Amino acid sequence: MKFDKKMDTMVLVLALVFVLLAIYMALIYTPVVDDPGWNAPKAQKIFYFHVSAAWVSFLAFGVVFIMSILYLAKGLKKWDDLAFASAEVGVVFCTLAIVTGPIWGSAEWGVYWRWEDTKLTITFVLWLIFVAYLVLRGGVESEDKSRLAAIFGIIGFVCVPLSFVSSRIWQSMHPNVVATSEGSMSAETGMGLLAGVVAFTFLYLFILKKRLNIIEMTSKIEDLKEKIGGL
Amino acid sequence: MGELEALYLAYTIIWAGLFGYLAYLHMKQMKLSKDLKLLEEMVKKNERK
Structure with a gap:
């Protein structure tokens, strides 16, 4: 996957524009929730970037899933590199979602974490799986490392749809983002969330490209070192 | 935690985390x-020899 420099700059510019727009929308444009059911209505504004970070982590793990299947089917290194890069970026965004959620929880629920909540627990397991994926890639010295990682990435992805639907299937304190039969979010809230999701998606693309570039450079350096050793 | 404290803390973590990670990647690159x-x-020099 080779982006040219122009494409790189365009993605960065779009990411920056949407980041600024998303911050404006989240803090100024969107109203503070006016519902007596909320204990901490101002803290609800965390939601715009918490949900966006979670969405991008799901997207990133989805890319790991697809690239892992392609790698197992075709055996091309570029698919393996892309899976590795996407997993790392996904873990970063998933960490942000997992850290900001409890901060909101402490203001809204009075506790940081609820282990009985299926959505929280499944998302935490998802995070652990992909941290283990990165440890496996970094620590195991084996020719089959890429194949093992691909199998791990495919199995790990199972938690993504589970996490997405868990609050709708099982009883959960976690608010539902997607509209339910009980009601949907206001147009302003929806626009604020959309701006956050678009901003983080462009950031993901930019960071993914950077991470992929690092993997390619590391491989080149290894090749050159071998060449020098062989001369 | 108060709601405004929570809001500031969460936003600080998000942006410091993202820009910290980007700075780390940039330095590594x-x-x-x-x-x-x-x-x-070095390879060019070795090949000339």
């Missing part, structure tokens, strides 16, 4: 770029 140039020069 710069270092690798230097190493790569050096190695390419």
Whole structure:
């Protein structure tokens, strides 16, 4: 996957524009929730970037899933590199979602974490799986490392749809983002969330490209070192 | 935790985390770029010999 420099700059510019727009929308444009059911209505504004970070982590793990299947089917290194890069970026965004959620929880629920909540627990397991994926890639010295990682990435992805639907299937304190039969979010809230999701998606693309570039450079350096050793 | 405290803390963590990670990647890329140039020069020198 080779982006040219122009494409790189365009993605960065779009990411920056949407980041600024998303911050404006989240803090100024969107109203503070006016519902007596909320204990901490101002803290609800965390939601715009918490949900966006979670969405991008799901997207990133989805890319790991697809690239892992392609790698197992075709055996091309570029698919393996892309899976590795996407997993790392996904873990970063998933960490942000997992850290900001409890901060909101402490203001809204009075506790940081609820282990009985299926959505929280499944998302935490998802995070652990992909941290283990990165440890496996970094620590195991084996020719089959890429194949093992691909199998791990495919199995790990199972938690993504589970996490997405868990609050709708099982009883959960976690608010539902997607509209339910009980009601949907206001147009302003929806626009604020959309701006956050678009901003983080462009950031993901930019960071993914950077991470992929690092993997390619590391491989080149290894090749050159071998060449020098062989001369 | 108060709601405004929570809001500031969450936003600080998000943006500090993202820009910290980007800065880390940028520095790593710069270092690798230097190493790569050096190695390419070494290979060229070795090939000339």
